[in-house]
Amino acid sequence: MNRSFFPRVVLAVTTAMISIGERPLAAQGPVPAPKETDLTQVRASGPLDALVKKSYSRLLSGPSGFGSDWDNTNEPGDGRGRWMMAMGNYGAYLGVKPPKMLEEMQRMRSMRNPHGFFGLNEPPEVIQAQASFDNSWPIQWGIDYTRHFGDPIGLEFARGIADSFYVPRTKYFAPYKGAPEGHWMGEFGHSGVGLGGMVAVAKLALATGEKSYADAARGLADLFLDTKYEGWHGHCTSTAVLGLTYVYQLTGDSRYLEAAMHAVDSVFLGYELPYLGHTGGLYKGCDHSEGCGVSDYFFINLRLGQLTGQARYFDRAEEILWGPLFHHIRPSGGMGVDGVDETRTQLKLANMAWAYNADMCCTMWAANGLVRAFTHSVLAEDHRLTLPLYFPFTAAANFNNGCHVKLAMDTSYPNDGHVKVRIVETDNADPWTLRFRIPAWSRVTSYTLNGKTQPAEPEGGWLEVRREWRNGDEVALNLPLRVWLSRPNTEEVLTAAAVKSGSRLSGVRLFRGPLLLAIDKERNRDLDWSRKSRFVLALPDNGRRFALRRTTAGTDGFDPAFLYPRAHLSAAVTRSDSGAQQDASQPVVLTPIAEAPGRLGESPEAIEKRVIANREAVVFDVDFAPVEP
Numbered sequence: 001m002n003r004s005f006f007p008r009v010v011l012a013v014t015t016a017m018i019s020i021g022e023r024p025l026a027a028q029g030p031v032p033a034p035k036e037t038d039l040t041q042v043r044a045s046g047p048l049d050a051l052v053k054k055s056y057s058r059l060l061s062g063p064s065g066f067g068s069d070w071d072n073t074n075e076p077g078d079g080r081g082r083w084m085m086a087m088g089n090y091g092a093y094l095g096v097k098p099p100k101m102l103e104e105m106q107r108m109r110s111m112r113n114p115h116g117f118f119g120l121n122e123p124p125e126v127i128q129a130q131a132s133f134d135n136s137w138p139i140q141w142g143i144d145y146t147r148h149f150g151d152p153i154g155l156e157f158a159r160g161i162a163d164s165f166y167v168p169r170t171k172y173f174a175p176y177k178g179a180p181e182g183h184w185m186g187e188f189g190h191s192g193v194g195l196g197g198m199v200a201v202a203k204l205a206l207a208t209g210e211k212s213y214a215d216a217a218r219g220l221a222d223l224f225l226d227t228k229y230e231g232w233h234g235h236c237t238s239t240a241v242l243g244l245t246y247v248y249q250l251t252g253d254s255r256y257l258e259a260a261m262h263a264v265d266s267v268f269l270g271y272e273l274p275y276l277g278h279t280g281g282l283y284k285g286c287d288h289s290e291g292c293g294v295s296d297y298f299f300i301n302l303r304l305g306q307l308t309g310q311a312r313y314f315d316r317a318e319e320i321l322w323g324p325l326f327h328h329i330r331p332s333g334g335m336g337v338d339g340v341d342e343t344r345t346q347l348k349l350a351n352m353a354w355a356y357n358a359d360m361c362c363t364m365w366a367a368n369g370l371v372r373a374f375t376h377s378v379l380a381e382d383h384r385l386t387l388p389l390y391f392p393f394t395a396a397a398n399f400n401n402g403c404h405v406k407l408a409m410d411t412s413y414p415n416d417g418h419v420k421v422r423i424v425e426t427d428n429a430d431p432w433t434l435r436f437r438i439p440a441w442s443r444v445t446s447y448t449l450n451g452k453t454q455p456a457e458p459e460g461g462w463l464e465v466r467r468e469w470r471n472g473d474e475v476a477l478n479l480p481l482r483v484w485l486s487r488p489n490t491e492e493v494l495t496a497a498a499v500k501s502g503s504r505l506s507g508v509r510l511f512r513g514p515l516l517l518a519i520d521k522e523r524n525r526d527l528d529w530s531r532k533s534r535f536v537l538a539l540p541d542n543g544r545r546f547a548l549r550r551t552t553a554g555t556d557g558f559d560p561a562f563l564y565p566r567a568h569l570s571a572a573v574t575r576s577d578s579g580a581q582q583d584a585s586q587p588v589v590l591t592p593i594a595e596a597p598g599r600l601g602e603s604p605e606a607i608e609k610r611v612i613a614n615r616e617a618v619v620f621d622v623d624f625a626p627v628e629p
Contacts, residue, residue, distance in 0.1 A: 311461025
């Protein structure tokens, strides 16, 4: 992947002291973050599970033949390392040990050179900065492999890379001021690439407790804070920001968490494309979205929700999961890069070189994004289990006191809002709390406990149910999946009550629950897709909700596993060019972009061609009109 394509912008880092959720940021020392679900202890069903298995089947054929990275011995860390991470995580979830992982590890050892896992045909600072980024993936594979499969060879492999590359350079990771010349990574270390390595060494420090790795991680994080970080590539930028969350967990230093929050809340959000997820390059003129960045953005929001306790980060992560993350994954299970047209309102998938399967990077990173939903299915603390996402699964979790709980979630969310959670078994006789996320666009006033209705008083986006739980206890709630609007680059939730009848909003997105809705070309063939003007939707409202009717959308060529029929809605649309007369109104069908991965075809080539040639409109102007009596 040619990262020099992307221009640079400055990401300013703020250091204002703030307090988040229940935890003051002034704490120093390791932060006891809620424990994630072990991938070996969770099994899911439904569309998320189906998509994971489809992705796994595609990855099984690798790494040979997957792209130039596999054939280029100068770049083994970036491609092979990510492939190993994906296969290890899928293997842990599916209960298998995927083939070729250890073989690839031995091949990577044979490719070592003085600069790490990267070639020598570039200036030294390019080689070293790229190696800092690329070495991150095989190190993370080693940590995960030992944790999942109990084999120490993974951690030994990770240590070997870190000891030969990061630890000898620790003195260069000290806070660095001034021009980049003279630093071992040159200007490239200030461009996202070199700083991405902090994820691996911070996770290695958390896994081993060794000071040398902690020093290397903190040094890279300090370099981030000390230089006004220059991001030239979305995935490299987000990898560095993700690293800040681990350095915060390692040290308790609030500066790192504040910088990560600022990046997500201000910088990434400010450069997002219409369908969420930031662009491949961090600047507003960029015309595409890279799948690697989308997966990163999903995981960073999960991490910030986990570390801060703020439900809004999980809200955003959920919208990314059921929107751009699903959308970027092709029917084959691979993952690609999408573009937008000049108006930044329609996906530009026709005749565009960037709309392709990026198997050497994005395909593997989609896999690692998807499994993060599983690792965050249940978050365990001392006396509380948090359920931040909704999909059908069974998972086991352990409280910090060693007590064990196994629970099952039954739901067809996000097709509908009914969610049931049953305590399968627990050995904790003391009272503890089961916590449910209530999205900002929904409202819950009651729930049922063992069939009896209970009043609900959510606070801060959470509904907490505390009791002495017993085997077989069941909680059921219904999350109303409202139709709501939001402008790109904001977190606002606009309902019918928040807008004025007869008004027009320009450049907004339309959601039904967490599902981003679009006008799909396949289901709206009568529309003129050659024009660059924005579609204008007419949304009737009755003062309480947008009065859109449910409709039946075409399903030919769509995999039933990825259909959300309750979110198929009908509306009216017009379109007018500047200075031209407005078109006559036409009926349209609005459907979720999350249905994109399910399209079928006669052959793999036909499937890919059909998907890449399709288009969807995802940002609209909206006219509001009261419902006639």
